[in-house]
Structure formats: structure tokens, C-alpha cells
Amino acid sequence: MPKRGYHHGNLREALINGCLRLIEKRGPTGFTLSEAAREAGVTPAAVYRHFEGRxxxxxxxxxxxxxxxxxxxxxxxxxxxxxxxxxxxxxxxxxxxxxxxxxxxxxxxxxxxxxxxxxxxxxxxxxxxxxxxxxxxxxxxxxxxxxxxxxxxxxxxxxxxxxxxxxxxxxxxxxxxxxxxxxxxxxxxxxxxxxxxxxxxxxxx
CATH class of the missing domain: 1.10.357.10 (Tetracycline Repressor, domain 2)
Known part of the structure; x- marks a missing residue:
């Protein structure tokens, strides 16, 4: 089954949306890149296909x-x-x-x-x-x-x-x-x- 928040070909947007939700909840320094990946429903390794860091x-x-x-x-x-x-x-x-x-x-x-x-x-x-x-x-x-x-x-x-x-x-x-x-x-x-x-x-x- 596909992971929550992620659709094929839309990984970057899913990560940005996950980031925005975390910013609203915790502020811009209140989460890690791994947590952003989890919020988007992907593995932490997937984040580095698009972003070097938080x-x-x-x-x-x-x-x-x-x-x-x-x-x-x-x-x-x-x-x-x-x-x-x-x-x-x-x-x-x-x-x-x-x-x-x-x-x-x-x-x-x-x-x-x-x-x-x-x-x-x-x-x-x-x-x-x-x-x-x-x-x-x-x-x-x-x-x-x-x-x-x-x-x-x-x-x-x-x-x-x-x-x-x-x-x-x-x-x-x-x-x-x-x-x-x-x-x-x-x-x-x-x-x-x-x-x-x-x-x-x-x-x-």
C-alpha cells in the first residue's frame, strides 16, 4: 500500500506539505528532517533525493x-x-x-x-x-x-x-x-x- 501523504512522482510536494504541517505545530526549528519524512509518509532516505537538510x-x-x-x-x-x-x-x-x-x-x-x-x-x-x-x-x-x-x-x-x-x-x-x-x-x-x-x-x- 502507498504510504500516507506520498503519491508516485509527487515526493517533493509531499515533503513540503509535511514540513508545513510541522512548522504550524512546532515552529521551524521544532522538528528534524526524519520527522518531516515520517509526516510525509516516506522513509528518511527518500528526503535526500530532493533536499540536503531541513x-x-x-x-x-x-x-x-x-x-x-x-x-x-x-x-x-x-x-x-x-x-x-x-x-x-x-x-x-x-x-x-x-x-x-x-x-x-x-x-x-x-x-x-x-x-x-x-x-x-x-x-x-x-x-x-x-x-x-x-x-x-x-x-x-x-x-x-x-x-x-x-x-x-x-x-x-x-x-x-x-x-x-x-x-x-x-x-x-x-x-x-x-x-x-x-x-x-x-x-x-x-x-x-x-x-x-x-x-x-x-x-x-
Whole structure:
């Protein structure tokens, strides 16, 4: 009988899926390569047909995540948004939605310690994905007077930091970090305060 999780010709994907389940349960350093093989339903020796070690496997999960993340961000940015502001806000919501829907991928991408420079392929998909947020920031920043305009990279980094903080503290149900407000509301109001500080939104009356 075939082992659980493995189908002929799909060993690599079975191992990545096993890795993602273990990341969700134990974090990126809480399992061995042998345990990932067992989770996928294959022998430990089978893992080395595709991966040299656990970090290679997590990097493959991160690569898959960045590809999905890039697609989601591009859809959010370009899906008929009526203004640069709405496109920018949409990318922030897409970030939060991705973290909630794909927690294993999110951790592999942003919390595993795997550098996006590990391989040229990983760098390419990560740069494309995060470039959408930077592009949205650059477009929105054109509405700020040039002498007050932050670099787009700084602009997008601030929003990334804010989004990541909301994910870490409130969007994944961590014990002791319950908020009386939905994560989406926290992110939206936080971005609103930031944009008002840049003069991109009218002050509250």
C-alpha cells in the first residue's frame, strides 16, 4: 500500500506539505528532517533525493509561499482599485489574509531565519512579492510633496513592520495576546494614523 501523504512522482510536494504541517505545530526549528519524512509518509532516505537538510526543505516551503504571496499581492494591488490609496490599503489587507490562511508558509518565509539570498530563485520570488507593496507605496507617495516624501522602500517597510506586528501579536491566536479589536481593524487604523502623519489622509474632525 502507498504510504500516507506520498503519491508516485509527487515526493517533493509531499515533503513540503509535511514540513508545513510541522512548522504550524512546532515552529521551524521544532522538528528534524526524519520527522518531516515520517509526516510525509516516506522513509528518511527518500528526503535526500530532493533536499540536503531541513533548511533546504524549509527554503522550498518559503519559495512556494512567496509565489502564492506574490500572486495574492498583485491581485490585491491591481484588482480594479479606484485610487492609489485603495490599492495600497488592499495590499495591507492581503498581507494579513495570507498570514491567516497560510501560517506554515508565512513562518517559513518570515520567521524561519532562511535568507531570501539563499538561492537566486528564492530571491527572485521574494523580491517580486515584496515589490508589489513597494510599488503601491511608491505610487501613493507621489501625492506627498517631494520635500516631505519618504523613500518608497522606507514607506513600504513601515507598513510591512506594522502588518507583521499585527500578525505576530493578534492574527494567529497566540496565548495571552487577545485583542478586543479584530486584526483587520487594528491594521486599518494603524495604517490610517501613519498616512495622516504623512498628510495623505485628512485629520479626524
Amino acid at each position: 533548511e533546504d526543505l524549509i527554503a522550498a516551503a518559503a519559495h512556494e509561499g512567496y509565489e502564492m504571496f506574490g500572486d495574492l499581492m498583485e491581485h490585491a494591488y491591481g484588482n480594479g482599485q479606484p485610487s492609489a490609496l485603495s490599492a495600497f490599503e488592499s495590499t495591507g489587507r492581503a498581507y494579513l489574509a495570507f498570514a491567516r490562511k497560510y501560517p506554515g508558509h508565512y513562518v517559513a518565509m518570515f520567521e524561519s531565519g532562511i535568507s531570501i539570498n539563499r538561492t537566486p530563485e528564492l530571491n527572485a520570488v521574494a523580491t517580486r512579492a515584496m515589490g508589489v507593496l513597494e510599488k503601491a507605496a511608491a505610487e501613493l507617495s507621489q501625492h506627498i510633496p517631494a520635500e516631505k516624501r519618504p523613500p518608497p522602500q522606507m514607506f513600504s517597510a513601515h507598513i510591512w513592520a506594522m502588518s507583521h506586528g499585527v500578525v505576530e501579536l493578534f492574527a494567529r491566536g497566540s496565548p495571552g495576546t487577545q485583542s478586543p479589536f479584530p486584526p483587520e481593524d487594528l491594521l486599518e487604523t494603524g495604517i490610517g494614523i501613519y498616512l495622516r502623519g504623512l498628510g495623505l489622509l485628512e485629520p479626524d474632525s
